[in-house]
Amino acid sequence: MTGPATTDYQQRLVAALRLRRVPAERIGEVVAEVDSHVAETGEDPAEVFGTPRAYAASLTHEHRRDSRAGTALELVSGALAGWFLAVGAVDLFEGGSHLGLPWWGSVLVGLLLGVPGGRRVAARARQVRDPRDGRALTPTARTAVLTVVGVLLLFAALVAGLAVALT
Amino acid sequence: MDGDIPTEWLRAVLPLAVLAAVAEHETYGYAVAQRLQAGGLGTVKGGTLYPVLNRLEADGLLTSSWREGVGGPGRKFFAVTPAGREHLARRSAAWHTFTEQAHGLLPDPRSTR
Numbered sequence: 001m002t003g004p005a006t007t008d009y010q011q012r013l014v015a016a017l018r019l020r021r022v023p024a025e026r027i028g029e030v031v032a033e034v035d036s037h038v039a040e041t042g043e044d045p046a047e048v049f050g051t052p053r054a055y056a057a058s059l060t061h062e063h064r065r066d067s068r069a070g071t072a073l074e075l076v077s078g079a080l081a082g083w084f085l086a087v088g089a090v091d092l093f094e095g096g097s098h099l100g101l102p103w104w105g106s107v108l109v110g111l112l113l114g115v116p117g118g119r120r121v122a123a124r125a126r127q128v129r130d131p132r133d134g135r136a137l138t139p140t141a142r143t144a145v146l147t148v149v150g151v152l153l154l155f156a157a158l159v160a161g162l163a164v165a166l167t
Numbered sequence: 168m169d170g171d172i173p174t175e176w177l178r179a180v181l182p183l184a185v186l187a188a189v190a191e192h193e194t195y196g197y198a199v200a201q202r203l204q205a206g207g208l209g210t211v212k213g214g215t216l217y218p219v220l221n222r223l224e225a226d227g228l229l230t231s232s233w234r235e236g237v238g239g240p241g242r243k244f245f246a247v248t249p250a251g252r253e254h255l256a257r258r259s260a261a262w263h264t265f266t267e268q269a270h271g272l273l274p275d276p277r278s279t280r
Contacts, residue, residue, distance in 0.1 A: 037217070050214045
């Protein structure tokens, strides 16, 4: 990139294209085109391409729309996954069962129901790379994994603390 | 862009003009913009040009590839496909027919009437 202003533009353009569900490969192409052009002309990217949000909005043929059925499936399975996980957690700490399932059965069903939503989240979180040199334009997978693992560990610590307090 | 030429006219002819510029020889975005300016279409900004190039590529009329730049980031080169060349020939003929017909309907500014 040519400077901090361009790098900032690049990051905001990646975010704007992600919001419109443009595939990671295409985001890399679009960002590299902008970078290559302004490096050649020395122009301000916001002047020649407009704001990142406006430029992303103008690339209408790049946008992806999820099917209504897919979105509905994601919402319903996500809600059910949350319900089963919550029920599993309650059964774990208070004993008992729901729908004839032990606590681990509810947790297992919840995790399975969370797969469609999880896959979509993973697809949206795919790393964006610069097609010219393969450089990552978004946080690396390792950073993302460390962040997720950190949040999960924090959550596990909270649940463990709650369990100790209740027993 | 000449101030007397409406933006809608540029929008209508731009995809064909861009295709024609790439059909002359394999080239990259900034060079296409310079070619259009030299051809009298004025300054075509990147935010207008690249969506057109990408749309032509998505339609199978152009192909693209990244090449290393000299002392700078790589350039994306565009080349016309056989389908693009055929499209250009067909649409150019249609455009000329259209402008000739429109010319016959419009008053001649050099006429005294």
